[in-house]
Amino acid sequence: MHLRTTFLVTLAAVALVLSGIVFAGFSLHKQEITSQERATLDASTTTVAHDLDTRLAEKQSTVALWASNDATAAHGTRAQRDALATFRAETAFEGVSVVAANGTMVAINASGLPADRREALTGADFSTRPYVQAALDGERYVSAPFEAESGNFIVTISAPIRRDGTVVGTLNSAFHLTATNFFESSTTLLHPEQSLIVRSTDGTQLYADPLPDGDRLTATDTVGETGWTVTVAVDRAAVAQPVRQATTYQFGALGLTLLAVAVLGIWASRLTIRQIDELVAGFDALESGNYGTTVELGGTTEWQRISRRFAELAATLERRTSQMLVFNRVFRHNLRNDMSVILLSVERILDTDDTPAPVERSAERIQTRAESFMEMSEHARTIQNELLSGNTAGVGQVDATTVVTEAADTLREEYPDAAVETDLSEAVPVYAARVLSPLVTELGRNALAHNDLPEPDRSVAFRASHGPDTATITVADNGPGMPDLEAELLTGTRDETPTSHGNGLGLWLVKWAVDSLGGDIAVATGTERGTSITVTLPSADADGE
Numbered sequence: 434m435h436l437r438t439t440f441l442v443t444l445a446a447v448a449l450v451l452s453g454i455v456f457a458g459f460s461l462h463k464q465e466i467t468s469q470e471r472a473t474l475d476a477s478t479t480t481v482a483h484d485l486d487t488r489l490a491e492k493q494s495t496v497a498l499w500a501s502n503d504a505t506a507a508h509g510t511r512a513q514r515d516a517l518a519t520f521r522a523e524t525a526f527e528g529v530s531v532v533a534a535n536g537t538m539v540a541i542n543a544s545g546l547p548a549d550r551r552e553a554l555t556g557a558d559f560s561t562r563p564y565v566q567a568a569l570d571g572e573r574y575v576s577a578p579f580e581a582e583s584g585n586f587i588v589t590i591s592a593p594i595r596r597d598g599t600v601v602g603t604l605n606s607a608f609h610l611t612a613t614n615f616f617e618s619s620t621t622l623l624h625p626e627q628s629l630i631v632r633s634t635d636g637t638q639l640y641a642d643p644l645p646d647g648d649r650l651t652a653t654d655t656v657g658e659t660g661w662t663v664t665v666a667v668d669r670a671a672v673a674q675p676v677r678q679a680t681t682y683q684f685g686a687l688g689l690t691l692l693a694v695a696v697l698g699i700w701a702s703r704l705t706i707r708q709i710d711e712l713v714a715g716f717d718a719l720e721s722g723n724y725g726t727t728v729e730l731g732g733t734t735e736w737q738r739i740s741r742r743f744a745e746l747a748a749t750l751e752r753r754t755s756q757m758l759v760f761n762r763v764f765r766h767n768l769r770n771d772m773s774v775i776l777l778s779v780e781r782i783l784d785t786d787d788t789p790a791p792v793e794r795s796a797e798r799i800q801t802r803a804e805s806f807m808e809m810s811e812h813a814r815t816i817q818n819e820l821l822s823g824n825t826a827g828v829g830q831v832d833a834t835t836v837v838t839e840a841a842d843t844l845r846e847e848y849p850d851a852a853v854e855t856d857l858s859e860a861v862p863v864y865a866a867r868v869l870s871p872l873v874t875e876l877g878r879n880a881l882a883h884n885d886l887p888e889p890d891r892s893v894a895f896r897a898s899h900g901p902d903t904a905t906i907t908v909a910d911n912g913p914g915m916p917d918l919e920a921e922l923l924t925g926t927r928d929e930t931p932t933s934h935g936n937g938l939g940l941w942l943v944k945w946a947v948d949s950l951g952g953d954i955a956v957a958t959g960t961e962r963g964t965s966i967t968v969t970l971p972s973a974d975a976d977g978e
Contacts, residue, residue, distance in 0.1 A: 478663055481619045481665065488618070505594055517540055532565050532605060570593075585609045587610065616640035627665050629663070719750060727740075840870065840874040868950070869950065872947065873906060880909075908966050910963060919940055954968055
């Protein structure tokens with residue numbers, strides 16, 4: 434089935450789904466409006482309660498500060514009376530008095546208090562008053578509000594007066610909540626449409642904004658210091674307006690969605706939205722390391738091909754991750770064992786004529802290990818450049834005989850006394866990457882480097898041929914034979930483990946390179962000596978679409 438036909442069949446369902454999503458989204462939005470208004474009310478109530486609590490605490494701190502004045506503790510003196518007068522003049526309190534430790538009032542200064550009344554109060558017993566008792570016990574105290582004759586609500590704030598750490602009296606201050614606009618200051622923290630109500634612990638209404646008529650949303654909190662209840666209210670009509678507006682937008686959006694689907698249908702049908710989204714999600718999964726991800730993009734020929742190539746990419750990434758793990762493990766292992774014996778003065782030791790024989794043998798051993806490390810480093814560089822840096826992708830058709838010839842010439846320069854032979858007839862076309870050259874070179878170099886015969890007796894032979902679907906490259910030597918562990922790791926019949934990982938990176942380079950080219954490796958060992966390694970690759974004529 435072609436892409437256009439597939440998309441047109443699903444277009445109506447997509448339009449229905451989109452409409453449902455829009456409708457559901459706006460429905461949730463309308464619920465969110467109410468929930469957000471509720472959260473706003475809660476936040477406003479908490480803010481006002483905290484503000485009242487904070488300002489009451491500031492009043493207590495003011496009283497406590499004046500209570501610590503030495504003059505305030507000087508009962509019956511002019512200094513004490515002057516201190517109370519200054520307190521009245523410099524603070525927002527309407528009246529202030531001092532009660533001695535025995536409960537007797539010794540001084541008072543209050544707005545509008547007649548002289549005879551002041552004299553009557555001075556010397557009176559106030560020991561039973563809660564604010565006096567609390568302060569004599571060493572505590573700060575805020576009394577319950579009481580309504581004065583003027584209609585103002587007043588609270589008494591008291592603090593202990595100490596001399597040499599001993600409570601010698603109490604400083605008691607009257608604060609007018611109403612006359613000082615104490616509550617109005619908190620209303621500035623509210624939204625314009627919100628109203629404030631404050632009640633004392635016994636339910637007495639201390640303050641109230643004009644409340645909205647009708648149905649209201651409310652939230653309450655408590656002032657921690659006094660236990661007063663703070664209520665913030667808002668008219669539900671203020672909430673209903675944005676809900677109605679959201680409903681209008683909801684139906685408008687539904688219409689626009691259906692119109693957009695109709696207008697963009699033909700254009701979007703060419704883009705196959707579902708397949709693209711799934712493909713992007715698959716790439717995201719690969720990027721995050723989920724190499725087992727697969728995508729099923731539909732039954733069309735084009736998407737089937739993309740699905741196959743995606744699977745190949747996922748397998749390649751998984752393989753490269755495994756390569757990196759092995760690379761790090763082997764490289765760390767050899768560094769730890771080889772670099773521990775490398776010294777900086779090997780050449781100087783070997784060039785010295787009177788070097789003792791044991792020392793010279795140790796220096797030669799160090800030199801051998803250092804050369805082995807340098808060889809491993811070169812392999813690591815090749816692996817990084819050719820396998821791990823994204824250069825293993827096919828670059829087009831190449832002739833395997835040309836690659837083999839160049840590899841043989843390189844080995845003849847490295848091992849001039851060894852026999853390097855080639856058996857090449859017609860061209861052997863393969864669709865390979867540039868990693869093929871280091872692959873072939875490494876097979877020949879490994880054969881010569883690990884041959885225990887003198888160099889003039891060492892030999893390696895290359896042969897390349899191809900059939901209908903595959904091309905083969907064979908490298909045969911007359912060495913002592915490849916160890917079973919190396920052969921099993923190379924052919925994949927044994928899995929690499931922390932204890933079974935081979936001694937170097939050369940054969941890993943070969944294995945990974947062959948895997949990246951989609952090929953196979955076979956190892957055959959002679960009866961007495963010699964090893965033959967055959968690499969089978971897809972020929973250029975057998976490449977896919």
